[in-house]
Amino acid sequence: MTVTERATELVRSRVPFVQATVVRAQRPASAHAGDTAVIRADGVIDGFVGGTCAESSVREYGLMTLSTNEPLLLRIVPGAEPGAAEEGAVTVANPCLSGGSVEIFLEPRVPAPRVLVVGDSPVAEALASLGGPLGFAVERVPGEDAAPAADDAALVVASHGRGEEPALTAALRLGVPYVGLVASRIRGAAVLASLDVTDEQRSRVRSPAGLDIGGRTAAEIALSIWAQVVAERRAAEARAPSPGTPATARVVDPVCGMSVAAVDASPHVTVDGATTWFCCDGCRSTFLTDPARYAPAS
Structure with a gap:
C-alpha cells in the first residue's frame, strides 16, 4: 500500500x-x-x-x-x-x-467533528449543505438508521415525525454534546415526554432547535441551528479545553x-x-x- x-x-x-x-x-x-x-x-x-x-x-x-x-x-x-x-x-x-x-x-x-442529521426534509438538506464550510463532517441518515456515537459533536433530528424517538434516546444516553429536534414547541414537548430517558437527559434536547433569529426558510432555520451548535461548542471549550490526542x-x-x-x-x-x-x-x-x-x- x-x-x-x-x-x-x-x-x-x-x-x-x-x-x-x-x-x-x-x-x-x-x-x-x-x-x-x-x-x-x-x-x-x-x-x-x-x-x-x-x-x-x-x-x-x-x-x-x-x-x-x-x-x-x-x-x-x-x-x-x-x-x-x-x-x-x-x-x-x-x-x-x-x-x-x-x-x-x-x-x-x-477528523472533522461528526454531526449526524436525521431526516430528508429541506432543513436536513440545508444543514448538510452548511456543515462542511463550518468544519463539520455531516452525515444524513433516515431515523431508523441513525447510529450516533459518543464522540459525535451533535445530532439533529429533522425528520418530521419519522424515527425521532430512537435517534434522540440513543444520542442522549451516549452523552452527545448537542442534541436538537426540529419541531414546533407543542409537538416537540410531546416527543420529549415520550422519551425513555431521565429528566436531566430530556432537558438537554434543544427543541425547537436553533437560536431565535426569526428564521423562516429551511436555510435560515439551518443557519440558526449551526449557530447554536457552534456557540455551545465554543462555550464548552472555554470551560474545559479539549484534550485532543493525549x-x-x-x-x-x-x-x-x-x-x-x-x-x-x-x-x-x-x-x-x-x-x-x-x-x-x-x-x-x-x-x-x-x-x-x-x-x-x-
Whole structure:
C-alpha cells in the first residue's frame, strides 16, 4: 500500500494521523524532497522520510503535533542545539546523522467533528449543505438508521415525525454534546415526554432547535441551528479545553542522548523490570552489551 493509499484509508476511517513531507534535504541525507510518510497515533510510521535516527525525531515531533493539532516544520541537522524552537518550527540535533540535514513538514490530519442529521426534509438538506464550510463532517441518515456515537459533536433530528424517538434516546444516553429536534414547541414537548430517558437527559434536547433569529426558510432555520451548535461548542471549550490526542511521553536515549517518543513503535527493551527506549536498533544493541553502564545514577 502506498503512502497516499494509507492516508486515504485513514481519512475514510476517521483515524487521526500526521502527514510528513520532506520539503528540503541536504546531502548526504538519505531522504529526498517530496518523500512522504504518515505517522499514526501509536507511533507507527508508514513511508520514508529518512533513516532510523531521523525517523525517531519524526515520530517524536509527529506525535507532539497530533496532540496539539498544530503543524510544525521539523529541521534535523547535525550539531544543532537540542530542541531549538521558533514559532511554527523546531530544530533538533541528530547525533546519529552521518551528515547533511533534512527539513520535514508535519501536518496533523484530525477528523472533522461528526454531526449526524436525521431526516430528508429541506432543513436536513440545508444543514448538510452548511456543515462542511463550518468544519463539520455531516452525515444524513433516515431515523431508523441513525447510529450516533459518543464522540459525535451533535445530532439533529429533522425528520418530521419519522424515527425521532430512537435517534434522540440513543444520542442522549451516549452523552452527545448537542442534541436538537426540529419541531414546533407543542409537538416537540410531546416527543420529549415520550422519551425513555431521565429528566436531566430530556432537558438537554434543544427543541425547537436553533437560536431565535426569526428564521423562516429551511436555510435560515439551518443557519440558526449551526449557530447554536457552534456557540455551545465554543462555550464548552472555554470551560474545559479539549484534550485532543493525549501527549506522548518523551524520554532520552541513554546511549546517544537523543529525545525519543516512549511508544511501542520506538526501539525499546525491558531489563530488570525497567523499560528503556532508543532512537534506533543500533543504540539498543549497544545498550544490551552493558546495561549497567547506562543505568541512571542513583
